[in-house]
Amino acid sequence: xxxxxxxxxxxxxxxxxxxxxxxxxxxxxxxxxxxxxxxxxxxxxxxxxxxxxxxxxxxxxxxxxxxxxxxxxxxxxxxxxxxxxxxxxxxxxxxxxxxxxxxxxxxxxxxxxxxxxxxxxxxxxxxxxxxxxxxxxxxxxxxxxxxxxxxxxxxxxx
Numbered sequence: 001x002x003x004x005x006x007x008x009x010x011x012x013x014x015x016x017x018x019x020x021x022x023x024x025x026x027x028x029x030x031x032x033x034x035x036x037x038x039x040x041x042x043x044x045x046x047x048x049x050x051x052x053x054x055x056x057x058x059x060x061x062x063x064x065x066x067x068x069x070x071x072x073x074x075x076x077x078x079x080x081x082x083x084x085x086x087x088x089x090x091x092x093x094x095x096x097x098x099x100x101x102x103x104x105x106x107x108x109x110x111x112x113x114x115x116x117x118x119x120x121x122x123x124x125x126x127x128x129x130x131x132x133x134x135x136x137x138x139x140x141x142x143x144x145x146x147x148x149x150x151x152x153x154x155x156x157x158x
Contacts, residue, residue, distance in 0.1 A: 003077055007109050007138050009043055013074060014116050016049060016064035018148065023061065028147055040064065048073060074117065081107065081114045085128070092131060101132045112139035116148060 005013065008029075015025045026036045043049045048070035053060045066074070084107050091100035104111070111129060115122040122145055129136070 002106055002110065003080075004046060004073060005043070005048070007113065007136070009039060009048075010077065010110065010113055011116070011140055011144070012039055012043065012064070013048060013066060013070055014113065015144075015148075017066045017071070017074060019063070021054075021061040021063050025064075028144055029141070043070075077110065077113075078117045078119055081110060081117065082119045085111075085114060085120050085125070088128065088132075092128065097132060101134070104128075104132065104134070108134045109136050109138070112136055115145065116140065 003010070011029065012025060015028065020028070022036065022040065025031075026033065031039070040049070040051070043064070044051070046069075047067060049064040049066055052063045052065040054063055084104060088100045088104045091097075091103065108129075111125055111134065114120045114125050128134075
């Protein structure tokens with residue numbers, strides 16, 4: 001684990017930062033309640049999130065509010081992935097595939113999250129990982145990219 005969170009915890013942080021409720025995150029990631037509670041407990045203990053209830057018309061929903069520490073972590077990961085991808089892109093353009101693979105190997109589990117952090121396009125990351133023969137242990141399901149892309153479209157119209 002290069003950063004202080006696992007790839008799954010990072011995904012929960014990203015979704016929480018985008019305003020998804022705990023229930024919505026569980027559905028998107030297809031995680032059962034017990035596993036979600038364990039992940040929330042870990043993130044809370046690390047100081048990256050805190051529970052927050054929001055009142056709705058009919059009842060309330062529980063959200064994870066990303067703390068300042070959590071926001072700093074997301075920004076740190078964003079910067080590191082941006083630097084890694086720029087460096088590797090240059091190596092690949094020069095044909096230095098072995099050097100690129102060695103350089104990126106430390107971060108390979110986090111590369112699929114770069115598009116979700118706004119660092120790079122999904123197509124670029126997919127092509128890069130394919131060229132270098134990198135297969136991450138856990139990558140976000142395709143519908144996560146779609147859910148986040150559709151939630152951003154209305155912002156672009158504003």
